[in-house]
Amino acid sequence: xxxxxxxxNATLADLGEFxxxxxLKERFPQGDNVLLGPGDxxxxxxxxxxxxxxxxxxxxxxxxxxxxxxxxxxxxxxxxAQNLSDINAMGGRAxxxxxxxxxxxxxxxxxxxxxxxxxxxxxxxxxxxxVGGDVTRSDQVMIAVTVLGxxxxxxxxxxxxxxxxxxxxxxxxxxxxxGLAVLARGFRSxxxxxxxxxxxEPPYGAGPVAAAAGATAMIDVSDGLLGDVAHIAEASGVAxxxxxxxxxxxxxxxxxxxxxxxxxxxxxxxxGDDHALVxxxxxxxxxxxxxxxxxxxxxxxxxxxxxxxxxxxAGHTHF
Amino acid sequence: xxxxxxxxNATLADLGEFxxxxxLKERFPQGDNVLLGPGDxxxxxxxxxxxxxxxxxxxxxxxxxxxxxxxxxxxxxxxxAQNLSDINAMGGRAxxxxxxxxxxxxxxxxxxxxxxxxxxxxxxxxxxxxVGGDVTRSDQVMIAVTVLGxxxxxxxxxxxxxxxxxxxxxxxxxxxxxGLAVLARGFRSxxxxxxxxxxxEPPYGAGPVAAAAGATAMIDVSDGLLGDVAHIAEASGVAxxxxxxxxxxxxxxxxxxxxxxxxxxxxxxxxGDDHALVxxxxxxxxxxxxxxxxxxxxxxxxxxxxxxxxxxxAGHTHF
Numbered sequence: 043x044x045x046x047x048x049x050x051n052a053t054l055a056d057l058g059e060f061x062x063x064x065x066l067k068e069r070f071p072q073g074d075n076v077l078l079g080p081g082d083x084x085x086x087x088x089x090x091x092x093x094x095x096x097x098x099x100x101x102x103x104x105x106x107x108x109x110x111x112x113x114x115x116x117x118x119x120x121x122x123a124q125n126l127s128d129i130n131a132m133g134g135r136a137x138x139x140x141x142x143x144x145x146x147x148x149x150x151x152x153x154x155x156x157x158x159x160x161x162x163x164x165x166x167x168x169x170x171x172x173v174g175g176d177v178t179r180s181d182q183v184m185i186a187v188t189v190l191g192x193x194x195x196x197x198x199x200x201x202x203x204x205x206x207x208x209x210x211x212x213x214x215x216x217x218x219x220x221g222l223a224v225l226a227r228g229f230r231s232x233x234x235x236x237x238x239x240x241x242x243e244p245p246y247g248a249g250p251v252a253a254a255a256g257a258t259a260m261i262d263v264s265d266g267l268l269g270d271v272a273h274i275a276e277a278s279g280v281a282x283x284x285x286x287x288x289x290x291x292x293x294x295x296x297x298x299x300x301x302x303x304x305x306x307x308x309x310x311x312x313x314g315d316d317h318a319l320v321x322x323x324x325x326x327x328x329x330x331x332x333x334x335x336x337x338x339x340x341x342x343x344x345x346x347x348x349x350x351x352x353x354x355x356a357g358h359t360h361f
Numbered sequence: 362x363x364x365x366x367x368x369x370n371a372t373l374a375d376l377g378e379f380x381x382x383x384x385l386k387e388r389f390p391q392g393d394n395v396l397l398g399p400g401d402x403x404x405x406x407x408x409x410x411x412x413x414x415x416x417x418x419x420x421x422x423x424x425x426x427x428x429x430x431x432x433x434x435x436x437x438x439x440x441x442a443q444n445l446s447d448i449n450a451m452g453g454r455a456x457x458x459x460x461x462x463x464x465x466x467x468x469x470x471x472x473x474x475x476x477x478x479x480x481x482x483x484x485x486x487x488x489x490x491x492v493g494g495d496v497t498r499s500d501q502v503m504i505a506v507t508v509l510g511x512x513x514x515x516x517x518x519x520x521x522x523x524x525x526x527x528x529x530x531x532x533x534x535x536x537x538x539x540g541l542a543v544l545a546r547g548f549r550s551x552x553x554x555x556x557x558x559x560x561x562e563p564p565y566g567a568g569p570v571a572a573a574a575g576a577t578a579m580i581d582v583s584d585g586l587l588g589d590v591a592h593i594a595e596a597s598g599v600a601x602x603x604x605x606x607x608x609x610x611x612x613x614x615x616x617x618x619x620x621x622x623x624x625x626x627x628x629x630x631x632x633g634d635d636h637a638l639v640x641x642x643x644x645x646x647x648x649x650x651x652x653x654x655x656x657x658x659x660x661x662x663x664x665x666x667x668x669x670x671x672x673x674x675a676g677h678t679h680f
Contacts, residue, residue, distance in 0.1 A: 077412060078516060081596075083450040083581055084416035084508075086516050089408045093396060096492065097403035098459040098507060102499045131402035140417040142505050173415065180421045186461050186505035188417060189403075197397060197405050262402055277400075 118160020219313025437479020
């Protein structure tokens with residue numbers, strides 16, 4: 043059965059495993075770097091510099107996304123973005139993805155196909171292809187994405203920050219968290235924030251640029267800014283101070299803060315899911331375009347905001 | 362918290378996400394080809410020949426494994442074996458895995474750690490390392506494994522079989538299916554078959570050997586022998602005839618067939634999950650050690666057994 047002949051109310055059970063796989067494969071264009079795409083026991087992708095960068099993330103229904111809050115297309119964008127961002131954070135460029143989908147048999151087939159479209163669209167932003175995957179039955183919708191990529195120079199780790207380095211950020215920060223706060227209260231606006239939650243816009247390319255500019259450490263903000271900065275501080279054995287005043291508080295964040303009676307800086311300091319990058323650079327480095335200084339590295343340990351401990355939830359953990 | 366201090370009845374919720382990740386990382390030794398292992402945004406693995414082979418599989422509790430039928434260690438072996446086999450089937454050698462685990466918070470922590478041990482042990486059989494992963498909360502236990510590997514020459518696809526080729530198999534076939542039939546009736550013996558279901562023994566290395574010997578097509582048997590042979594026939598645009606008499610019916614299969622009133626050839630012809638390899642070779646090829654001739658390729662389409670259609674379920678599909 044091709045997707046063209048699919049009744050709009052068909053479920054995965056109607057389509058069947060092989061029908062679903064065939065309909066999905068049609069949706070996955072293959073880039074020049076793909077020697078063998080979906081349909082065999084494994085895919086084959088070129089890795090010109092002899093090193094492959096790899097990362098995996100799981101997304102579970104009701105925990106990482108809600109099907110009543112976001113479209114399948116949005117969830118596909120988000121699932122891909124979250125993984126592509128991990129390659130960005132190493133200073134690399136993503137080239138290929140594999141996608142696993144576990145879902146109940148009564149899931150609308152269109153949902154699965156639109157999810158695939160979202161993943162393909164987001165991957166296309168960086169020129170990456172979906173080269174393989176797996177579909178199976180489960181009680182709860184779950185998406186497993188693995189991304190492969192390349193780095194040109196040395197991968198930028200979390201552990202290279204040194205006292206005296208400056209801390210900088212690339213990309214929006216706090217928008218997705220503010221959008222989530224809005225959705226959690228049953229609202230659908232400001233639209234820009236809700237969209238930021240549904241479909242993050244990671245600063246693709248900022249990672250390789252940072253690596254080329256000499257970034258000493260880098261991470262993508264997925265657990266919350268202070269939480270992820272703490273990962274750099276811990277891995278590097280340093281202290282990091284963030285200057286709250288270095289962030290411009292965008293108007294929609296102000297508006298939501300006022301409406302919800304919340305400090306909008308909380309979205310910025312503790313929000314994740316925008317997939318901004320935070321990096322450290324040697325003092326005196328001319329920061330590349332798109333990067334803004336937000337703090338500095340010192341001897342010691344821990345993360346402070348304007349020299350003091352920041353109170354409040356610093357991030358998100360599972361279990 | 363280190364695994365050493367873990368109370369035996371601790372759950373994932375007791376351990377916490379970061380506690381679990383730390384305990385898992387301790388269990389993942391890294392091979393020489395791993396430039397950067399778990400703990401950063403992504404891992405980095407060397408790929409000497411500039412091409413990476415990649416495959417992904419999902420395993421869902423009660424569908425792909427049952428926690429009352431197999432230990433966590435066995436399930437770890439099985440999860441890894443299933444993926445490593447996909448690289449074997451391309452004629453490649455696996456080098457690295459990523460593992461995603463989604464699980465309810467009340468899962469015993471020891472279960473997750475023993476699962477990891479099983480994956481590490483199985484990966485160690487081929488010298489592959491677990492380089493990264495993700496853990497998250499879900500209602501149902503699910504394991505997502507992605508495997509990376511290398512091929513020396515050309516990867517062996519499903520589509521290269523030509524009329525006149527001979528069909529050959531490497532590895533045990535039907536044992537896991539017979540073991541499943543035994544377990545499904547509430548028995549635990551013959552032990553060799555139950556063990557074969559719990560922990561397959563794919564013929565690692567037979568894939569690269571077949572590739573070097575000039576195999577024209579290859580697949581791993583995971584959906585059932587006839588079903589997977591049909592994948593080769595379809596991808597290659599050929600007909601394949603299997604000779605039932607070419608299989609030795611091992612004694613445990615005979616015993617179970619007699620006990621259950623089933624034809625033991627059914628386990629061999631329709632069983633999956635042993636992860637045997639089936640390959641086609643040009644006529645006249647001296648089959649490498651470990652490979653046995655089981656049939657031949659002709660013009661046409663479809664799969665026959667001794668020249669006739671085989672009746673009965675040919676394989677397994679999800680949804």
